[in-house]
Amino acid sequence: MFVRNFPRNAPPLQRQLLPPVGLRPRSSFLLASSSSFSASTHSATTISRPIISSCCLTTTTARHAIQSYAARALRPPALARSTRSSSTSSRATTGKFGSARLPLAALAAAVLLSAVLAARSGHVHAESSKSEATVLPTYTRAEVATHTTPETGIWVTCGSGVYDITNFVEIHPGGSRILQAAGRSIDPFWAVFAIHQSPETRQLLETYRIGHLAPARTPEEKAANAAADARDKEALQGLFANDPKRDPRLVTLAACPCNAETPPAELTASITPTPVFFVRNHLPVPAVDVETYRLRVDGPTFPQEVELSLADLRALPKHTVTVTLQCAGNRRKDMHEVKATKGLQWTAGGISTATWSGALLTDVLRAAHPGFDLDNQGSADDDDDDENNNNNIAHVHFRGVEGYGASIPFHKAASPAGEVLVAYEMNGEPLPPDHGAPLRAVVPGHVAARSVKWLESVVLSDEESESHWQRRDYKGFCPSTEMPTEEDYDSATSIQELPINSAVLSPRPDSTVEAGPDGKLAVLGYAVSGGGRAVLRVDVSADGGRSWVAADLKPAAPRARPGRQWAWTHFEARVPVAAAAAAAAARKDGQVVEVVCKAVDEAYNSQPERVEGIWNMRGVLSNAWHRVKVTVTQPGAAEEKPEEGGLVERIGR
Numbered sequence: 001m002f003v004r005n006f007p008r009n010a011p012p013l014q015r016q017l018l019p020p021v022g023l024r025p026r027s028s029f030l031l032a033s034s035s036s037f038s039a040s041t042h043s044a045t046t047i048s049r050p051i052i053s054s055c056c057l058t059t060t061t062a063r064h065a066i067q068s069y070a071a072r073a074l075r076p077p078a079l080a081r082s083t084r085s086s087s088t089s090s091r092a093t094t095g096k097f098g099s100a101r102l103p104l105a106a107l108a109a110a111v112l113l114s115a116v117l118a119a120r121s122g123h124v125h126a127e128s129s130k131s132e133a134t135v136l137p138t139y140t141r142a143e144v145a146t147h148t149t150p151e152t153g154i155w156v157t158c159g160s161g162v163y164d165i166t167n168f169v170e171i172h173p174g175g176s177r178i179l180q181a182a183g184r185s186i187d188p189f190w191a192v193f194a195i196h197q198s199p200e201t202r203q204l205l206e207t208y209r210i211g212h213l214a215p216a217r218t219p220e221e222k223a224a225n226a227a228a229d230a231r232d233k234e235a236l237q238g239l240f241a242n243d244p245k246r247d248p249r250l251v252t253l254a255a256c257p258c259n260a261e262t263p264p265a266e267l268t269a270s271i272t273p274t275p276v277f278f279v280r281n282h283l284p285v286p287a288v289d290v291e292t293y294r295l296r297v298d299g300p301t302f303p304q305e306v307e308l309s310l311a312d313l314r315a316l317p318k319h320t321v322t323v324t325l326q327c328a329g330n331r332r333k334d335m336h337e338v339k340a341t342k343g344l345q346w347t348a349g350g351i352s353t354a355t356w357s358g359a360l361l362t363d364v365l366r367a368a369h370p371g372f373d374l375d376n377q378g379s380a381d382d383d384d385d386d387e388n389n390n391n392n393i394a395h396v397h398f399r400g401v402e403g404y405g406a407s408i409p410f411h412k413a414a415s416p417a418g419e420v421l422v423a424y425e426m427n428g429e430p431l432p433p434d435h436g437a438p439l440r441a442v443v444p445g446h447v448a449a450r451s452v453k454w455l456e457s458v459v460l461s462d463e464e465s466e467s468h469w470q471r472r473d474y475k476g477f478c479p480s481t482e483m484p485t486e487e488d489y490d491s492a493t494s495i496q497e498l499p500i501n502s503a504v505l506s507p508r509p510d511s512t513v514e515a516g517p518d519g520k521l522a523v524l525g526y527a528v529s530g531g532g533r534a535v536l537r538v539d540v541s542a543d544g545g546r547s548w549v550a551a552d553l554k555p556a557a558p559r560a561r562p563g564r565q566w567a568w569t570h571f572e573a574r575v576p577v578a579a580a581a582a583a584a585a586a587r588k589d590g591q592v593v594e595v596v597c598k599a600v601d602e603a604y605n606s607q608p609e610r611v612e613g614i615w616n617m618r619g620v621l622s623n624a625w626h627r628v629k630v631t632v633t634q635p636g637a638a639e640e641k642p643e644e645g646g647l648v649e650r651i652g653r
Contacts, residue, residue, distance in 0.1 A: 261349025341619030
């Protein structure tokens with residue numbers, strides 16, 4: 001893999017960030033820094049990306065690690081410590097906790113612990129057989145605070161429990177940096193990252209329990225404990241100090257970091273208004289100084305790393321393209337309702353469309369290296385091992401300032417027809433903070449996870465990005481694979497182009513709607529396919545799929561070139577509903593009917609009928625027929641009549 005070290009005299013912005021993607025081992029995205037905050041002033045100092053990264057990892061990384069090290073991880077803490085190798089005992093700690101200063105990495109690492117513990121659900125039974133007759137000892141906070149090294153044992157507290165996580169250090173995705181969370185309570189972290197407040201997470205944490213936490217005995221002790229927890233919570237909230245104020249119409253699934261859907265009423269427009277464009281942040285929004293900002297571009301055939309300013313990028317030919325971005329987990333809730341999945345429960349609003357403007361990535365690569373040959377692309381048949389030959393370039397890595405990373409195939413990046421952008425405008429305005437200001441990648445036709453925001457570097461490589469989100473997330477598996485192993489992840493292909501999908505926007509689920517005088521129901525929605533494939537047809541049914549009507553289509557980009565239909569298509573159909581409502585009434589189902597839509601793209605790819613055949617633990621690629629149950633009344637008898645006006649009023653908010 002291509003490697004280039006940072007020069008010692010690198011600019012300040014470059015020094016505080018991670019090395020190029022190709023330089024890091026898989027776990028090193030969790031490297032800690034010396035960033036900290038003063039307990040006396042409560043003022044946060046520079047927060048490095050590695051620290052923030054450990055706040056928000058998904059449980060998938062832990063799952064693959066735990067699968068590989070299950071035997072070691074599930075041994076009782078005392079037994080595991082007694083058999084630990086000498087190499088473990090010599091591991092250096094990375095910091096101590098004093099009363100005056102708290103390393104901010106400790107806050108983030110504890111949050112990561114909560115996420116990783118949640119991943120151990122498949123192994124809880126291995127610990128549950130422990131003797132319930134064992135009487136656990138009681139420890140004070142002061143005693144817990146002394147257990148911060150492998151030699152003493154690495155302890156944390158939660159509620160009234162004390163937990164020894166020493167064994168877990170071996171399988172922690174961030175390596176020994178989790179030691180920085182030792183000796184502290186994780187309650188404040190879970191209070192901020194509420195996604196971890198679940199019975200399952202608490203049950204899994206109990207597998208590491210070694211004792212009880214002694215209650216504070218004096219008012220002074222209680223006050224000191226409360227003050228310490230408050231400082232931790234305040235510091236965690238400070239991680240999100242740069243997050244912008246958001247439109248209240250967004251449907252928030254998680255506040256820290258922000259994950260929010262576009263409201264249904266706003267999904268009907270060809271171009272989604274910027275304030276309600278869906279938000280998918282893996283990490284806190286970073287602060288970027290546009291004056292000192294530089295995009296770093298590098299590759300094996302580049303004489304040296306090249307830095308481009310925003311002015312340099314704006315001097316390149318400006319290109320504008322209409323692109324729909326869709327979260328890999330869009331419609332995950334539909335899959336979750338059939339069988340539980342891991343992840344935020346996105347409905348049909350994890351998708352939006354905008355016009356994006358910026359420089360084509362091909363132009364950026366040529367500007368960075370005028371002699372670079374974009375036509376000399378890698379091939380599976382290439383035998384040339386010379387890393388300076390373009391034939392070895394197979395991937396383009398993107399990394400964001402905040403620490404998120406991903407990569408796309410080189411053939412997509414190198415093709416002018418791929419229209420990959422280094423974008424600085426969204427809907428004719430400078431990028432807003434939530435959507436990558438000042439610069440982001442926009443990869444048309446690919447899952448939104450590859451359109452990296454707050455873009456810091458572009459690196460050409462012979463391998464995929466080592467980022468967690470490329471190697472250990474955003475991959476699909478066989479429906480029977482409920483606990484992917486490391487081998488499963490290594491053999492699975494990263495999601496790039498998305499499959500054909502569609503969703504009903506109106507009528508809304510569980511609503512009461514009135515049939516028209518002609519006995520038909522108006523159904524509206526969107527359809528989109530990956531890879532630039534146009535939507536060929538959308539079929540709509542009001543009887544669960546027994547009969548169908550072909551919808552009228554309205555592409556958001558009707559003049560798009562063949563193979564470059566990067567934007568969604570809206571559809572509208574009037575579907576006979578009287579017979580379906582009568583049949584439902586005869587079945588004593590009231591007049592509840594099931595409205596269904598399914599789309600077909602120009603390659604005649606069609607949505608699968610049922611979720612069961614595409615189910616996966618992460619709930620990605622959820623594209624089964626979209627089903628909406630509604631109660632239909634005859635004209636003049638509806639309990640909730642649609643508002644007069646346009647489509648937005650009919651769908652409602």
